[in-house]
Amino acid sequence: MSRRPWISGARDRLRAAPRYAVDAALAALVLFAVSLPWIFPEHGGDRLSWQGWLLGAATAVPLVWRRRAPFATAWAVSAATPAMAVLHAPPPHVMYGGFVALYTLAVLGRPWQRRLMLAGWLCGVAVTMTHKQEPQPYEYAFQLLSVAAAYGFGILARVQRAYTAELEDRARRLERERAADAERARAQERARIARDMHDILAHAVSLMVVQAEAGPVVVRSDPARAEAAFDAIAASGRDAMTQLRRILGVLKEQPGAAVFPQPGLAALPELVRRVGASAGLRTELRTTGTPRPLPPDTEIAAFRVAQEALTNTVKHAYASRAEVELGWTEEMLTLTVTDDGRGPAGTPGGHGLIGVRERAAACGGTAEAGRAPGGGFRVVVRLPLSADRQAAVG
Template identity: 50%
Template sequence: MSDRLRGFGLSPRAGAGRLVDVLVAAAVAVPVFVPFATAPEVSPLGVVFNLGTVVPLVWRRRAPFAVALAVASFAMAVSLYDRPGQALQYGALVAVYTLADLGRYRWQRWGFIAVLVATIPPGALLIKDNDAAEFMFTLLLPMTAFLLGTLARTARERSDALVERSAQLERERAAEAARAAAEERSRIARDMHDVLAHAVSIMVVQAEAGPVVVRTDPDRAERVFDAIADAGRDAMAQLRRTLGVLKEEQDHGVRAPQPTIGALPELVEHVDRTQVRVRLTVEGASRALPADADLAAYRIVQEALTNTVKHANAREAEVRLRWTDHELEITVTDDGQGGGGADAGWRRGGSGLIGIRERVAACGGTAEAGPRPGGGFRVLARLPFAAVTA
C-alpha cells in the first residue's frame, strides 16, 4: 500500500489523509443525493451544483479556505436554484469545520462568513412558509461546526505542545546526563593521574637510587626496595578504589571510599622513604570537612609532593596545614630548584597542577604556586569553610 502511495507522489501519512478526505466526501454525498432518488424531476444543473458541494472536500486539508469558498458558492447556487435539493448543507458544514481546524487564522473569519451566508438558504427569506425556527436552525449549524473545529484545533495544538515540551525535557535530560558524565570522567582522570603520577614518581626515584645504594649501603638498599614495593601496592589499592567508582555508582549509586586529609601522615611517610625528607606540621584545631574538600586537601598535597619529587631535585619538603576560623590553608614547600623544573612544571599547566586549581576552585578557594625568594618552590591552597559547606 505504501509503495502505491509513493508511486502517486504521496507519503504514507499524506496518502492516508487523502483517503480519509475521499471517504468523507463520499459520506457527505450520500445524504446530498438521496433526495434525488425520490424527486419527481431531476435537473442536470441541480446535480452539478450539488456535486460542487461534495467534490471539493477531497482537497479540504490541502486548501481549507479555497474549498470553503467553493463549497459556499455551490451551496448558494443549490439554495437559489433547487431548494429541495439539500435540506441541510452537509458539505458546507464539513468545509467550515475543516477551515476552523486546519485553516490559517487570518482566513478563518472570511471563510466562515462565506459559508454562513451560503448555509442560510436564501429561500428561508424568500418563501413565506419558512418560520424563525428553521432560520435559527440553519444559522446555528455552521456556528456549531466552526466551534467543533476550533476545539479540535486547540486540542491538537495542546497535544503538539505537550509532545514538544516532552521532547525538550528529554533533550535537556540528555544534555545534563552528558555534562555529568563528562564531569565524572574528568574527576576520574584527575584521580588516576594523581595516583599514578605520585606512585610512579616515587618508584622511579627509588629505582634510580637503588643501584647506587646497593653498592654503598646494602642495609639502606633493603628499605629502598621496600619503599618501591609499598608505593606499588599503594598505587594498586588507590586505583582499585578509583576504578571501583564506575561499578559502584552503576550498581548502587554510591562512590567507593576516597582518601581524605586523615591519610596525609601515611602519604608523607611514603614520600619520606625517597631521597626527599618530608615533614608534616599542623597548626590550629582541625575541623570536619565535607567529602569534596576532604578529598581535595589530600590530592593537593599529593600532587604538590609528586611535583617536588619529579621536578624540584629537592632534599627536604614541608607540608603545613593551618586551621583558622574561616579556612584551611595548605602549604607545601621544598628546597629544590624553585626557578627550574618545578616552576616550569607548574607554568606549563601539567594536568596534575591544573587539577589542583580545579579542585580548589570547586571548593570556592584559591591556589597559587611559584618559586620562593630564598630558593625552592611553594604551593599554597586555601579552602574556605563557608564556601565548601554552602
C-alpha cells in the first residue's frame, strides 16, 4: 500500500518532464548498455570493435527522436542492428535499442508501419542469428520472444492510452452536459421566479390602483366605503409582501429559515373573493367533476394562472363580472376564467398571457386566450394529471 503513492508520483513526474529530456536519457542508457561489451570484454568471445561500438551507438542515438519520428527511428535502429552481425562486430546479446524502437512504433505508429516493422524484425533476428558464431537453439527462441514481447507491450500501452483518452473525453462530455443541465435549471428557475414575482406584483398593484382611484371619489360621500378601500389597499400590499418574502426566502436558502408553501387550489376561493371585494366585481367560483390530487407545481401553476387572469380582468377588461371554473376529468384539469369585459387592448400577447402559456407548457398543458363566444374575454388552461403529464412532457 505504501509503494503505490510513490510509484504513482514518480510516474506523474516522468510524464510531466520534457519529452526530449526523457528520450535523451533513455538513449544514453541504451548507449551505456551496448557499450558494456567494450568496457567488460568476454573471455574467449569476440571483442567489440570500434566499428561495432559505432554501430551500437547508431542503435541508441536515434532514440532521442523516437516519439517525434517513430517510423524513421525504427528504420535507423533496424539498419544498424543487423549490420553489426554482418560485419562480425559482433552483434549484441540483447537488442536494447531495437526493443525500445519497436515498442515505440507499436504505441505511436500506423497499423501498416507496425506490422511491417514486426515482420522485418522477426525475419531480421532469424537472419542475424545465422551470422553469430555457434548460436544456441535457445538463443533463437529468446530473441524472437523478446521481439514479440516488446511489440506486445507496445500494443497494450496503445490500447490503454486509447481507453484512458476515451474515459477522459467522456468525463469532459459529462462535465459539459452537467454544466449545461445546471445552466438550464438555473434559467428555468429564474423564469419561474420572474413569473411568480410578476403575478404577485401585478395582482397586488392592480387591486391597489383600483382602490386608490375609488377612494378619493367616495371619501366625502361615503367615508365607510373609502375606509374599506384603504383597508383593501393595505391588505393587498401586506399579502404581496408576504408572498415576496416566501420567494426571497427560497432564493437565500438560509439554514434554519422557515420555508412557506406557495398557494395552491385551496387558496383559490379566497383569491376570487378578495378580487371581487377589492375591485367591485361580481365573482364566482364553480367546480365540475370530482377533484383529484395534483402535483405541487401543477397546483401552484393553476393558482397563478387564475391570479393572472383575474389581474388582467381588473387591469384591462372594464368588466363587472368574472367567473372561475375548475373542470375535473380523469385525465385533465381545465381552468377557465371568463369575464364580461373587453379584454386586454390589442393582440393578447402581453407578458402576463405569455407567462400563463409558459406555466401551462411547463406542466405539460396548453393555454388559450381570446374573445368568449358570448362576449367578454376568456382564458382556458388545460393541465394534465400526473400520468398524462409525464407523457406530455416526455
